[in-house]
Amino acid sequence: MTVSLAALVFVGLAIHRSFGDVQRQLVSPLFLIAILGCAxxxxxILQLVAIAWYRFLVLVDGPxxxxxxxxxxFGRTQIYKYLPSNVMHMVGRFALARSAGTSNRALAVAQMGELSVIVLAAGGSGALLAWPIFQAAYARYGPGHPTLTVGLIAAGLLAIAFGMGLLFRFRMADIGGRALITSAEAFFLYALFFMGNGFLIVALVRAINDGGHIAELIGIGATAWLVGFVVPGAPGGLGVREAVLxxxxxxxxxxxxxxxxxxLGNRLVTVLGDCLVALAELVLRKGKSA
Incomplete structure (x- = not known):
């Protein structure tokens, strides 16, 4: 919670220091079009994450x-992450899938697989594409600024903890061999998601500024997503993701x-995108029940 509040203060100060310029860029027609298209x-591309979750379910329960x-x-529960705690979408997904007949073992494996592999995919993308950038950011904002420091430490610990738990769970479920294949499939899907998400950030940057190399911007986006994901108490990574970006x-x-x-534009993109997915699911569900 402390890290989330510090991140919100950091973002608030950034907005305050350049409010006029930020306001002009946010209402730019080209930037608004970019936000809608990116949403x-x-x-x-969010469906890539959903497919990876499904592959972990299939690993235990079959199709x-x-x-x-x-x-x-997945689409119905995605907006639950904006509720306090940053985990309600996972809780809702667990409950709905369980009521649909999915076993507790499959859901546990899927949750642990998702958490560990997605952290590794995001961390790997960020380290590979933007390591020098975050070295510079760390030097600029220093170890005294908690957001980046605590977020990266938490990401590493989370990956290790869930990786060990995942191995134990796979051994208990007697699916060790197939688990490696499924984990590799999921890693590929998550990597594609972070690549696509990074290109959306590139599009937003290009709509208002010509700076930044494409690979670096993709890596920055993956790292911001990762830190927002692992810091507890920030609904949807609110504030934390923006601060790291x-x-x-x-x-x-x-x-x-x-x-x-x-x-700020990236936040609008993700919120609108999540709402579009939930709305599409609602429309399809109403159409089937009509």
Whole structure:
């Protein structure tokens, strides 16, 4: 909770220091069009994460749930992450899938598999593509600033803890060999998601500024997502993700107003994208029941 509050204060100060410029960039027609287009694209690439979750369910239970039903459950619960605690979407997904007949063992394996592999995919993408950027950001904002430091430490500990738990769970479920294949499939899907999410950040940057290399921007996006994911108490990574984006983008050479506008625009993209997925699921469900 302390880290989340510190991140919100950091973002608030960034907005305050360049409020006029940020406001002008946020209402720019090109930037608004980019936000809407990226929101639709985000709703599409989010299905990669849903498919990876489904693959972990299949690992234990087989295709009993069905891909369409799994995508519907994932889409309906995605907006729950904006409730306090940053885990309610996982709780809702567990409850709905369990009521649909999925076993507790499959859900436990899927949850642990998702948490461990997605952290590794995000961390690997960030380290591979933007390590020098975050070295510069760490030097600029220093160990005295808790958001980046605590977030990265938490990410590492979470990956180790869930990795060990995942191995234990797989051994208990007697699926060790197939688990490696499923984990590799999931890692590939998550990597594609972070690549796509990074290109959306590139699109937002290009709509208002010409700075930043594409690979670095993709890595910055993955790292911001990771830190927002592992820091507890921030619904949907609110504040934390924006703070890390601002740090990374300014370290990559973007002016503070542009970095702040992109961070806020990215938040709009993800919220709108999650709402689009939930709305599509609702429309399909109503159509089937009519």
């Amino acid at each position: 639709v694209a985000y709703a599409v 009993s749930l069905g891909l369409g039903r799994a995508l519907a459950i 601002i740090m990374g983008l300014t370290a990559a050479g973007l002016p503070l107003p542009s970095a702040t506008a992109v961070a």
